[in-house]
Amino acid sequence: MKKISHFLISKRTIFLAIIGVLMYIAISRYNISLWYILIFGVITGVVFGKVFCRWLCPMGFLMEIVMSLNPDGKFSQMYQYHKLGCPIAWISGYLNKFSIFKIKLNIDTCKNCGLCDKQCYISTLEPQKYSLYKETKINPGNSYSCSKCLKCVEVCPNGSLGYRVK
Ligand code: SF4
Ligand code: SF4
Structure with a gap:
């Protein structure tokens, strides 16, 4: 899959x-x-x-x-x-805030390597505000600008990011 x-x-x-x-x-x-x-x-x-x-x-x-x-x-x-x-x-x-499919993080498998944020044009533009893996920041996948390029999902070496319902 x-x-x-x-x-x-x-x-x-x-x-x-x-x-x-x-x-x-x-x-x-x-x-x-x-x-x-x-x-x-x-x-x-x-x-x-x-x-x-x-x-x-x-x-x-x-x-x-x-x-x-x-x-x-x-x-x-x-x-x-x-x-x-x-x-x-x-x-x-x-x-993007309400859609059924969303970009979601599995915290248990994430190794905090930061590769996802480096790939994302939203979190690279505003790293103080957005992050795909830092829990204190906003998930860029829910922001208005995310056009679901899904590079973040593709780049994660552990499969910790998924574009899914749950
Ligand atoms: S899909 Fe693209 S724009 Fe959206 S969070 Fe992932 S890398 Fe960023
Ligand atoms: S690329 Fe994957 S393992 Fe690395 S920080 Fe992002 S979600 Fe975590």
Whole structure:
């Protein structure tokens, strides 16, 4: 099971490309109302949190290409800016706190190595506030900005972080 989830996470951008292109074709060819996409985004938000941006969205895929051209520079900030105009990002970001699936820590197996925090763009930006393993800090997976890249889950050497219901 762990191998399957790590495989899916490591191939996330490929899934995003395929699903994003299919969604774009479906919307443009069959004139699917953007309201349906919004409802779909809200439903996925209730179940999974903000997965739409990094797993399903054609625009998200384009932004990831732009970011990859200049990973440490200005382009990486554009990823956040383009979401300002997207109601799916607003709503599902808010739903990160309440979604059925969440990023959860198994304290018993965690070795406090800190690798998860180093991978997370939220905890690296605000380490005084967020941490995936320090109990005194806020779990970045519940924050508005977490787009469920799941790098934290992938990087943990002990399988202590999971994206699960309980
Ligand atoms: S999925 Fe994990 S690494 Fe990615 S933003 Fe959310 S908490 Fe951070
Ligand atoms: S990477 Fe895993 S073991 Fe290391 S601190 Fe994070 S949860 Fe704990």
